[in-house]
Amino acid sequence: xxxxxxxxxxxxxxxxxxxxxxxxxxxxxxxxxxxxxxxxxxxxxxxxxxxxxxxxxxxxxxxxxxxxxxxxxxxxxxxxxxxxxxxxxxxxxxxxxxxxxxxxxxxxxxxxxx
Amino acid sequence: xxxxxxxxxxxxxxxxxxxxxxxxxxxxxxxxxxxxxxxxxxxxxxxxxxxxxxxxxxxxxxxxxxxxxxxxxxxxxxxxxxxxxxxxxxxxxxxxxxxxxxxxxxxxxxxxxxx
Numbered sequence: 554x555x556x557x558x559x560x561x562x563x564x565x566x567x568x569x570x571x572x573x574x575x576x577x578x579x580x581x582x583x584x585x586x587x588x589x590x591x592x593x594x595x596x597x598x599x600x601x602x603x604x605x606x607x608x609x610x611x612x613x614x615x616x617x618x619x620x621x622x623x624x625x626x627x628x629x630x631x632x633x634x635x636x637x638x639x640x641x642x643x644x645x646x647x648x649x650x651x652x653x654x655x656x657x658x659x660x661x662x663x664x665x666x667x
Numbered sequence: 668x669x670x671x672x673x674x675x676x677x678x679x680x681x682x683x684x685x686x687x688x689x690x691x692x693x694x695x696x697x698x699x700x701x702x703x704x705x706x707x708x709x710x711x712x713x714x715x716x717x718x719x720x721x722x723x724x725x726x727x728x729x730x731x732x733x734x735x736x737x738x739x740x741x742x743x744x745x746x747x748x749x750x751x752x753x754x755x756x757x758x759x760x761x762x763x764x765x766x767x768x769x770x771x772x773x774x775x776x777x778x779x780x781x782x
Contacts, residue, residue, distance in 0.1 A: 557710070595757050596711070597772070609767045651766070654768060657713075661709075
């Protein structure tokens with residue numbers, strides 16, 4: 554069974570530029586998550602989708618971050634404009650359901666904002 | 668708000684020695700509890716999880732964890748460390764009566780295994 558796919562794996566941009574990340578979850582997984590992992594910290598949930606609807610986006614900086622999950626499968630996360638403090642690894646995860654479910658993580662996209 | 672504390676950001680053990688990684692949670696209602704491992708340049712992988720019933724949970728790669736309600740703890744152990752166990756370990760919680768199942772992670776513990 555294929556795992557969670559993410560691209561690109563690495564991205565370097567200058568501040569105020571925009572960037573987009575793509576995630577393809579495990580087939581059949583209804584729930585999709587985007588996490589931000591800053592160096593030396595645990596992942597922090599940015600947004601959670603159930604099919605193509607948003608379940609939780611309470612920690613998403615909505616003035617610069619946006620995400621969508623069209624057709625309830627693939628998802629994209631965008632940052633516009635990027636700030637230096639956005640340098641982090643962005644992890645995508647998926648699960649069958651929500652409560653007590655195992656989340657399966659992709660390899661992440663490492664973003665460096667200069 | 669729910670929080671997770673992992674005592675010790677770095678733990679170093681010798682190969683063959685006991686591994687003990689500590690995790691404490693803050694809520695009065697026992698949450699669902701998880702341990703994930705992250706190898707360099709990879710995503711997180713589930714080691715084990717506690718949802719109900721048995722308080723001693725066995726996971727992959729010889730790891731296990733014991734839920735202790737009185738101590739609000741869920742410490743991870745392995746009787747004998749292997750070089751391949753060197754990685755970052757994260758404890759995470761999910762509130763039992765949440766409608767999202769959102770995970771809240773600790774800050775992580777780096778395990779070093781010395782030959």
